[in-house]
Structure formats: structure tokens, C-alpha cells
Amino acid sequence: MLYLIGLGLSYESDITVRGLQIVKQCKRVYLEAYTSILMAADQDSLEKFYGREVILADRELVETGSDDILANSQEDDIAFLVVGDPFGATTHTDLIIRARELGIKVEAIHNASVMNAVGACGLQLYNFGQTVSMVFFTETWKPDSFYNKVMENRRIGLHTLLLLDIKVKEQSIENMARGRLIYEPPRYMDISTACQQLLEVEELRGEQAYTPDTPCVAVSRLGSPTQSFKAGTLRELAKYDSGEPLHSLIMLGRQVHELEMDYLYAYTDKKEEFKQAVLADQEFFKPPPPVFEEEEFSD
Numbered sequence: 001m002l003y004l005i006g007l008g009l010s011y012e013s014d015i016t017v018r019g020l021q022i023v024k025q026c027k028r029v030y031l032e033a034y035t036s037i038l039m040a041a042d043q044d045s046l047e048k049f050y051g052r053e054v055i056l057a058d059r060e061l062v063e064t065g066s067d068d069i070l071a072n073s074q075e076d077d078i079a080f081l082v083v084g085d086p087f088g089a090t091t092h093t094d095l096i097i098r099a100r101e102l103g104i105k106v107e108a109i110h111n112a113s114v115m116n117a118v119g120a121c122g123l124q125l126y127n128f129g130q131t132v133s134m135v136f137f138t139e140t141w142k143p144d145s146f147y148n149k150v151m152e153n154r155r156i157g158l159h160t161l162l163l164l165d166i167k168v169k170e171q172s173i174e175n176m177a178r179g180r181l182i183y184e185p186p187r188y189m190d191i192s193t194a195c196q197q198l199l200e201v202e203e204l205r206g207e208q209a210y211t212p213d214t215p216c217v218a219v220s221r222l223g224s225p226t227q228s229f230k231a232g233t234l235r236e237l238a239k240y241d242s243g244e245p246l247h248s249l250i251m252l253g254r255q256v257h258e259l260e261m262d263y264l265y266a267y268t269d270k271k272e273e274f275k276q277a278v279l280a281d282q283e284f285f286k287p288p289p290p291v292f293e294e295e296e297f298s299d
């Protein structure tokens, strides 16, 4: 049996009781180590907490070596640990499909994910549209497929959760060209980089999916002792020092409920300016007022 086990967001003890029982009974335990990281734990502390070896599974192993992970799992129980919830990233459905093809039973043990824990900032999960990802731009590669999705969300007034790039085990172009297996230190996109890239794309596209004055919320280190939120315009957050990773960004949609606003005021020291930015932003994508036909009365 293959068990996909969500670890939650922060501490080794965030695993569920059932998840922990299964980890203890499994033959091999893998930790998916490239789509997210725990805020207050790492491989060592997990090994101590579980009292057993944890094998790091990098992208290469999961994407091209999945048969190694799945070896003998018709007879043995294998645990595949995922930070957050196993379905909080698109990556793991491949592994499940491969397991099914091999006739291996699969079970998921769920946990908190960034996808639902962002509700802690006070914006209602029900008011979110499509989640998008933003990758680090290079001089020659600035993928902007998120732009159309943000536009679609904002057209119908919904908030957008932007998940920010993580680069682990990346080789520099030079090392790659020379065939040297030397990896760069891990990189995690911060809030100011994400906002600057958003502004750069709007400048290029010019379709006003958003503007520099569009209100956003920076979400940092969710679920950890240093969790923090910051509300401000895109222009302001482009200069914000968000500190240690991980970070996510939320761009507001037009449908901001009064209670959401009241909650967000705690994350800005410029309450009135933030309120005005939200009101001004609500003018974008506003549906035209309905035109009612004059009723005809006859007797």
C-alpha cells in the first residue's frame, strides 16, 4: 500500500495521529522535498520524532524514479510524506496514477494546507478564485500565464492566491554546461520579488488585470510561531521586507466583505489609505448597473 501523508505546515508534531501510526508501521518513509518546506522542522527533527529513517525524495526521484519509491509496495507499506496536504500541490497525482497502473493500493491521510490555512488572514476561502503560481523570472524567461487567470478571477470579483516559486537542487547554467553536479543554495521567492514581477508583467501587458494600487495581503510563514500578514497595495508590498520563507501573496478581488475589511485593518498601520485603495480598486471590472424595462400597466 502507498500512503500519501500530509504533514501540515510547521512542526513535526503537526502530523495527524493516524498519519504518525502509519509512518511507524511503514517499511520505507519518503519525504517529498521540493514543493514546500515545514516552517519549524526538517529531516533531522522528523527522524527524531518518528524514531526512524526518512529518505529525501527530490524532484528527479519523484518524477523519473517513481518505480524505486513504489518498489514492493504491492506487499509492503510505503509512506510518502508531503508538507501541507498531499493534494495541496498538483505534483502528486502522477505518483498516484503510476501506483494505480501497477495495481498498488493508495490511501491519503489529509492535513492542513496553505490552500486552506490562508483563511487565517481574514479573507473568506469561499471568495477565492483560481490559485496561481509565480516562478522566478530570468533575463530571458518571464512566464506570465498567471496573468490571464488573475484577470479571470478579478473579472468576477474573486481574490487570487499566488503561490511563490521554490528552487531547490538547481544547477547554474555554467555547472550544467560543464556537467558538474554542483547545486545552488535553495531559493524561496519573497513578497517584494513577487510584487515587482507582477508590476513588470502589468507594465508589459497593459491590460489592467490589476494596477500598482491594487490591494494585496502578504502571507508569511503560515502556521509557525512567526506567522505574519501585511496588507498594502502592490506598489507598497513591492518594497516590503517579508523576512524568512515561506511566503504567499493574495490579490484582492472586488467582492470584499465588510468583515474581511475589518479583519485586514489589523495588518496595516495605514487603515484609511488601505480602505481608499480597496474602494478605488472596486471600480475595476464593476458590472454596469442593470437597466430595467419600464413596466407597462394596463387595466
Ligand SMILES: C[S@@+](CC[C@H](N)C(=O)[O-])C[C@H]1O[C@@H](n2cnc3c(N)ncnc32)[C@H](O)[C@@H]1O
Binding pocket: 009, 035, 036, 037, 039, 082, 083, 084, 085, 086, 087, 088, 089, 112, 113, 114, 115, 162, 163, 164, 165, 166, 219, 220, 221, 222, 223, 246, 247, 248
Ligand atoms: C506548491 S505549494 C505546496 C503546497 C503544500 N503541498 C500544501 O498543501 O500546503 C508551495 C507554495 O505554497 C506556499 N506556502 C506553503 N507553505 C506556506 C507557509 N507556511 N506560509 C506561506 N506560504 C506557504 C509558498 O508560496 C510555497 O512556495
